[in-house]
Amino acid sequence: MREEDAAKVQGRPVPKGRVDALLEAVPARDRESQPEAFARAERQRRRWATQVVVIDELARQACEIRELLNSAPPSAFRGAGNCATSPHAAAPDEQPTPQAVADLGSIVAVALAHSPAARTLLEQLEQEQLIPEEAVYDYYDRNRDRFLTPAALTRGADPFHETSDLLPYEQVREAIIAELRRAAGRRAFFGWLDQARAGVVYAHGYEHPGDPSHPDHEHRH
Incomplete structure (x- = not known):
């Protein structure tokens, strides 16, 4: 691995500069903490940012395989891997915030907020999911409280006894x-990510923040 690389993703180098670009885009917090604590936090932040960039690169490669990727090379992290041919790819001013996808975990949420390729891949996986009619009706039947009519909601109707109260x-x-x-689609995305990460090799200091091989590891998502 070259000295200037943070990782290799399926044999393709990921320069440290892409990690640095994300670190600049997501400023550090707690700068007023003790120097030792701040240094540790910055080491973990670098490893965290590497994971986000790796997801971006993995998604770029997946988009290439699926022929969703445009021909423009990545120049900065936010623009890297823009699958612009997808009709659902978010425009720069439409990018979701990490809070909007926070239930996916911090690393994946930030990757989706910053990586058009990751968003496009997720959206493509969602479109590929076939939902049986039986599953749709079963959801309706098991979650009747979500489908009460406005009038039924007002009078506090029991959705499991009066079907006339349901939409x-x-x-x-x-x-x-x-x-x-x-x-x-989200389950499919996580399944894809678990498999795709197996082909990633990290430079020293850029490992997963939960990797037990480094002394100050922590496993948070």
Whole structure:
């Protein structure tokens, strides 16, 4: 591995400069802490940022394989891996905040907030999910409290006894499909990521923050 590289992703070098660019985009907190504590936090922040950049690079390569990637090379992290041919790729002013995807865990959430390639891959995986009609109706039947009519909500109706208090299945079916497809797409994204990470080699000091081989590891997502 070259000295200027933070990692190798499927044999492709990831320069340290891409990690530095993300660190500049996501400023450090607690700068007023003790020097030793701050130094430790910065080491972990660098490893954390490396994971985000690695996800971006893995997603770029996945987009290339799926022929979703445009021809422009990455010049900075935010623009790296822009799968611009996807009709669902977010424009720069439409990028989700980490809070909007916080349930995915901090590393993946920030990757999706900063990486167009990761967002496009996730959206593509969502579109590929086939949701059986039985699963859609089962969700409707098991979550009746979510489909009460406004009038039923007002009077505090019991959704599991009076079916007339429910919005018609046909009216909410598409929304349920979208929700189930979104959840299935996220599971597919995590499955893809777990497999794809197996081909990553890290430079010293850029390992996963939870890697037990370094002394100040911590495993948070």
